[in-house]
Amino acid sequence: MDGFIKTLPKVELHLHIEGTLEPELMFELALRNKIQLPYQNVEQVRQAYEFDDLQSFLELYYQGAQVLQTERDFYDLTWAYLQRCKMDHVVHTEIFFDPQTHTARGISFDSIINGITRALQHGREQLEISSHLIMCFLRHLSEQDAIETLQQALPYKDQIIGVGLDSSEQGHPPAKFRHVFEQARELGFLTVAHAGEEGPASNIWDGINILHIARIDHGVRCAEDGSLVRLLAKTRIPLTVCPLSNVKLKVFPTMAEHNVVKLLREGLCVTINSDDPAYFGGYMTDNYLAVAHALNASKLEMAQFSKNAIEASFLDARQKAELQ
Numbered sequence: 001m002d003g004f005i006k007t008l009p010k011v012e013l014h015l016h017i018e019g020t021l022e023p024e025l026m027f028e029l030a031l032r033n034k035i036q037l038p039y040q041n042v043e044q045v046r047q048a049y050e051f052d053d054l055q056s057f058l059e060l061y062y063q064g065a066q067v068l069q070t071e072r073d074f075y076d077l078t079w080a081y082l083q084r085c086k087m088d089h090v091v092h093t094e095i096f097f098d099p100q101t102h103t104a105r106g107i108s109f110d111s112i113i114n115g116i117t118r119a120l121q122h123g124r125e126q127l128e129i130s131s132h133l134i135m136c137f138l139r140h141l142s143e144q145d146a147i148e149t150l151q152q153a154l155p156y157k158d159q160i161i162g163v164g165l166d167s168s169e170q171g172h173p174p175a176k177f178r179h180v181f182e183q184a185r186e187l188g189f190l191t192v193a194h195a196g197e198e199g200p201a202s203n204i205w206d207g208i209n210i211l212h213i214a215r216i217d218h219g220v221r222c223a224e225d226g227s228l229v230r231l232l233a234k235t236r237i238p239l240t241v242c243p244l245s246n247v248k249l250k251v252f253p254t255m256a257e258h259n260v261v262k263l264l265r266e267g268l269c270v271t272i273n274s275d276d277p278a279y280f281g282g283y284m285t286d287n288y289l290a291v292a293h294a295l296n297a298s299k300l301e302m303a304q305f306s307k308n309a310i311e312a313s314f315l316d317a318r319q320k321a322e323l324q
């Protein structure tokens with residue numbers, strides 16, 4: 001099984017590029033940019049990565065992102081992630097970035113997007129990894145702030161396939177972003193949103209009905225609503241599930257209690273993804289292995305996760321056919 005999973009061609013659909021910042025690179029960038037970190041060494045950083053919930057993680061994640069200052073930093077971050085993708089047999093990846101985390105600190109939109117897209121282009125040319133970029137709005141900030149971010153992104157519209165919604169789900173429901181998602185869709189962006197990670201199944205309904213999302217990021221709490229599970233099975237609206245993330249952030253007490261294989265067997269288009277691999281202790285292969293070991297999934301089922309991800313991707317029909 002392990003050898004089968006390692007070489008299985010994989011597609012990643014839920015990955016925050018800021019969440020790939022390994023402690024080693026964090027220190028390198030802090031030194032380069034003369035930023036003081038609240039840690040003495042790499043081991044101390046890793047020891048700090050014990051989380052009680054989403055909020056306790058987000059605090060360290062936003063703090064870590066402060067070392068990202070220049071276009072070169074965003075390039076180095078993205079290039080390191082793509083090299084990990086190669087090791088994990090990831091052939092296509094759709095990555096999130098959080099511009100507001102950086103523009104709020106005075107970093108230009110241009111540095112962020114040029115650094116990331118230059119690395120993605122090198123990934124296509126040198127590693128044969130295809131990719132798309134999705135811009136996320138931070139849901140703890142206002143809708144007006146998201147609207148201004150959408151305006152800032154317009155000169156780079158060709159580089160961004162869709163918009164998403166991340167950060168604190170509790171207290172910031174999908175309806176808060178109704179207008180900015182409508183504007184984004186009118187401009188031709190596809191839409192996704194984190195929903196049903198820590199928040200209730202009603203956030204998944206609202207993501208579908210109010211934000212018209214093409215995929216649900218996480219979505220594991222759909223299991224609390226039988227009619228929603230039936231809708232998801234029937235429509236095959238995909239769920240981008242992140243197993244190691246869910247256990248680290250205590251969405252499930254242990255991997256053995258995770259519902260990802262159950263949802264697969266119920267016919268949902270569920271996929272396996274790494275979310276913030278530098279913080280949650282594993283990239284794509286690690287997530288696939290953890291699921292296979294804890295939940296007794298067959299090789300056929302593990303391959304189905306990868307097939308689902310091809311189906312759920314934003315590639316066109318011809319590109320999907322090439323991967324199948």
Ligand code: ES4
Nearest residue numbers: 016166167194245275276
């Ligand atoms: C995130 Cl796991 C998760 N949930 C919500 N927002 C996020 N941003 C980065 N990782």
Ligand code: ZN
Nearest residue numbers: 166194217275
């Ligand atoms: Zn996420």
